[in-house]
Amino acid sequence: MKTYFSCMITSRRKFLAGSGLLAASGLAVPAWARGQSLTHARNGFGEVSGEVIDLSIRDHHFSTGGRSGHAFAVNGTVPGPLIRLREGQDVTLNVTNHLSEDSSIHWHGLLLPFQFDGVPGISFPGIAPGETFQYRFPIRQNGTYWWHSHSGLQEQAGHYGPLVIDAAEPDPRYDRDYVVLLSEFTPRHPHDIARLLATGEHYFNRQMQTVTDGAMSMEDRLMWGAMRMNPRDIADVTGATYTYLINGHGPADDLEFAFEPGERIRLRIINGSAMSFFNVRIPGVPMTVIAADGQYVDDVEVDEFQIGTAETYDVIVTPPAGAHALVAEAMDRSGMGIASLSSRPGQRATPPALRETPTLTMVDMGMGGMDHGGMDHSAMGHAMPAQDTPAQDMPAMEHSMRDTSLLPASVEVNAGVDMVSAMPMDRMDFPGLGLDNVPHRVLRYTDLKAKRANPHRMPERQLEIHLTGNMERYMWSFDGKQFSAVTDDPIRFGYDERVRVKLVNDTMMAHPIHLHGHFFELVNGAGMMNQPLKHTVVVQPGSTATFDLTANEPGDWAFHCHLLYHMHAGMMQTVTVRPFPVDGE
């Protein structure tokens, strides 16, 4: 067991040394000895483990490729260190804030007492400048997770890192173990990005539909225009300002993962970005998905998968000898993160070209059920019945795009709601925007089946929550109410209550919705006992997604869209599970 563990560490070191960026040597050689400014954050991360772990948050500079700017680095690196724990251990994490503003760390996907969950204003007061906060909790799970700041927009600026919990029992299915942490770097100040998004100028979108490009008919163009919607609203913040990173390295850094031919490699893919969905593939190398959000699933072999912000997938690959490109293409195809899987040190793979930007369809407007009653799933991605929507029907269409009478009373109708999905349908079998017509196997939520059976228990109650927004004003909310308006009005669950929660997306963006402190089960057709456990679910545009939650972790928990600027704009709520084991004084 011990040997096995150290073997994986050796593999990791090997990859770092092979990266050609002295990242590994950075662990041993002090920065001053390499002639670097101490305030310059290293790209990539070291590893910390054990019962007591100290983390410190500081201001740094960061650069990759031609871009550089300010960063918040934890223990001097961006991303921060890999926290490697073991199932069943107790851990004490001393987090010291050396910034001039409050900070925090949230342990994403971990089951823990709520006061150590790390969300200022919900689970604890935050960590004041100069203060050290001690997190202490037992490790009750294993798998691939991550951690990040939950204060303001710090996560965008480098305050995040991977977290891996080794299973109590060894897993013989792989020989080598790599963390693949996807994120993005921007030289802009995160508050500047938030402000530009609020101006309604589509500032970062440089892939708008033009008058001449694309296959969209005139009728459809007019229809989109009539609705005041942009069919290329795939990503709010794009490669126009982002350099997409793998383990803190941009494409120019030539990051390399070493392997021996014939080895089975476990890749722990974490989407630790602020705003990006990625299409992950290794052309020519099939991937066997073994875990989603840290929880084991039955093996599924795919050629590509889309990973929403804050999700994790563990895959096992057995690449043939040579160099293979590990590609993390942004969903809007405005850029990609690149690394090479190489069996010969220094051999780089040629990355594939960026593919064409996807364009939204009728289904993404919540018109999914309009044409075929939603039963024809195969036609879903391109169900664009232009012939069914002649120009003279447009006023009716426009009206139905915001028919607020379709909303339940729990939704507040206001300026923050610019669309109502008229016929939203469940799209658990949708592979993700732009991946519905690629000629190879793509992972879908319907492919995920929990490896270990869940207790069979029917929900006692159902709850519908609408995801609402206004693209032009850049307002995002649940049920039309921004978090600023409902901090004292949480979503309530009784302790051990089992609730079926249906998320209805009344917007044209995909939202990765994350519940803290729990795993919920995706209602994906896998059968009640094999519904996959997840902490984050992507709700496709104009669609629904449903999960079953057994609310068995008492306390107050954050529940939010994991697109950072959506959360910042209000798409967040407190979930409370009661009674608490403590009472007020």
Next chain:
Amino acid sequence: MMRVVLLAGVAALFAVPAAAQDHSGHTGHTGPAPEEQAPPQTEEEAATPTEAQANPLGTLRRPAPPRVVPQTHQAMDHSQMDHSTMDHSAMDHEAMNHGTDVPSGPPPARAFEGPLHAADAIFDPQRMARARAYSRVTHGNARYATILAERLEARITSGEDAYLWDVSGWYGTPTQRIVFKTEGEGEIGGGIEDAEVQLLWGHAIGPWFDLQAGVRLDVEPDTAAYLALGVAGLAPYMIHLDAAAFVSDNGELTARVEAEHDMRLTQRMVLQPRIEFELSAQDIPERGIGAGLPKVEAGLRLRYEFVPEFAPYVGIEYETATGRTAEIIRAAGEDPGGVNFMIGLRTFF
């Protein structure tokens, strides 16, 4: 130490399900717990006081899960459905049936127990209140400011060359804003011929439009003050619309409607048709304005966005006056209509 004792007391409460369910008893329980209740008598989580100090909740027992027994017919239905889940094609159908079987409704009573905020029981409630206040600002209540110079241009007219500015800005939240607008023109090498400033309160009246109310001050040609009331926002077909009515300090009623649309020819090149009408309810002789449509402008501007915030343009515009205003202009020996060419810059911050 006080906290540890108190928490342990609460743990003991939970150990007795009846007491845990009794909400009224709960709220009254503020004093230190009796000593004999302090050692948790639970089989799996007996903890020492030191552990309790490190992790207060670690000493506590979870409340006994109140099981809800499903009704018999429900249970039967569902067991049948689970068999059908092997068939993927039936997925949506199955999920929907489940949805209709499970009752909606308010959360159970126990979900309302306890303090308003869980963390207030563990951390200093005043610090928690400050953290919540900050959380409100950073989750939906942020204020931003922006300035947009839609038109900063030099105009080649039939007479003298002229310049024009059209700048607006706002400060506030997505739905409540202080809006600033200024427009004006003058002769290159000469003085300012026309200049106005507006200060407005903008309030969202729907997803796409703001009601804007405030004051307008004309600096040139003569000083005049107006009350302004209008709407501004995004009309269908992505038309930016700004329509306002003005009542001057002399009681004269005028109005202005501006509309523009950005046609993206390439990712960087944008053709912008723009029209502007001015309306007057009465003759205002001292300003050369007659009742009707004193000014109609229709223009096309072609800009190139080197970056979105720096977009120089060239343009052509037809400007004319109608009705009484045109007569006034003709009477002065001038042509009420004319074509202008312009070069300019669209920029924002």
